[in-house]
Amino acid sequence: MRPRSLLFTIFGEYVRHYGNDIWIGSLTQLLGAFGIREAAVRVAVSRMQRQGWIVGEKHGNRSFYALTPKGRKRLDEAAARIYKFGAHRWDGRWYMVQFSIPESERERRDELRKELQFLGFGMLTNGLWLSPNPILSLVHDYVEEHGLKPYVEFFVAEHRGYADDRELVRRCWNLEEIEAAYRRFIERFRPELDRLEGRDPKWVPNDEEAFVLKTILVHEYRKFLFIDPDLPAELLPDVWAGDEADALFERLYQALHPASLRHFERVYEGSAAQVKR
Structure with a gap:
């Protein structure tokens, strides 16, 4: 790390x-x-x-x-996404950001794209990004802070095109890649939960060991902020590895939390x- x-x-x-x-x-x-x-x-x-x-x-x-x-x-925004378990219901609307930033401002344009990706927006076309989540206010704050108002517009819309909404999702996000990342996370941390719960056999970590493992757990789970757009259930596959990963994270986190905090408070x-x- x-x-x-x-x-x-x-x-x-x-x-x-x-x-x-x-x-x-x-x-x-x-x-x-x-x-x-x-x-x-x-x-x-x-x-x-x-x-x-x-x-x-x-x-x-x-x-x-x-x-x-x-x-x-930034850390408050991240925490709100990390500790929100389970897919949420969708209101059927798409929240859209359209921008046209000149080549002379390429660095600021690239930074805006990174911010949109972090917030969970997907690129439909080069200058049109969308999300099913009502988070335009976060983009608005970024645009205001960085002086991008002349280049950016916001829209809230319903999809009335030929493809269905799940097809729209597949155009904007690589769900197979995200699913594979969740599978790797599960393979990495499932054995740790099994050890704690006595199936391997039972393992009782000391406070420092709990601190290290819980911090690594959060560190690895935090990476999904950069690749998972936090899609509502209506737009996800019927079987989604993210649900299993969320449940695993929550159980292992809670099991390690008390001892982990004791170590942190001592140091x-x-x-x-x-x-x-």
């Missing part, structure tokens, strides 16, 4: 619930459990600072790092404790 990506998982899963900041010494100890060296942690922290996800602050001779508003917003130190001294 790359240090920067793992830091996002640590901040999203733990730090944002514990005062929003953490001492660099705690970070290096936590990531050390994954075999990541202190120098690599500091490089990743510096990169996240430059990109505006976290901000540093000194208390005495100690450095603490907190999520910026931008960082908290964690935030700036509030430093100020009290």
Whole structure:
């Protein structure tokens, strides 16, 4: 696992619930459990600072790092999708983003495409992206923040074309590829759940082992944010591996959660404790 990506998982899963900041010494100890060296942690922290996800602050001779508003917003959005289990009902409407950004603004155009993909939009044509989920407000916020209003329009529509809605989905997303990724996730973590539940035989991890495994679990599950558009049940195949993966994630997460938190709390130190001294 790359240090920067793992830091996002640590901040999203733990730090944002514990005062929003953490001492660099705690970070290096936590990531050390994954075999990541202190120098690599500091490089990743510096990169996240430059990109505006976290901000540093000194208390005495100690450095603490907190999520910026931008960082908290992105991790809050991710959490809302990670911990929402089961497909939702669809209102039959498509939420569409149309944009035409000139070649001179190619970098900003590419960043908008990445944002749309992260939010779960699929590309119907080069400048027309759609989602069955009512999340245009998230795109609107991004467009406003990045000064793209002259180039972007929003639409809410019902499909009245020749293909059915599931065919439209197949044009916009590679469901076979997503399904295969879910199968790999299940193959990776099903044995861990079996061990915990006593079928292999029963395994009782210590607190650090639980912390490492739960963090890896969340880290791997978080990757589906970038490939799974969170489609409602009406648009999915009748048998969908994502449902099995969701149930596996929830059971294993809950089994590891108490011991994992104990380890984090033993290692964690935030700036509030430093100020009290």
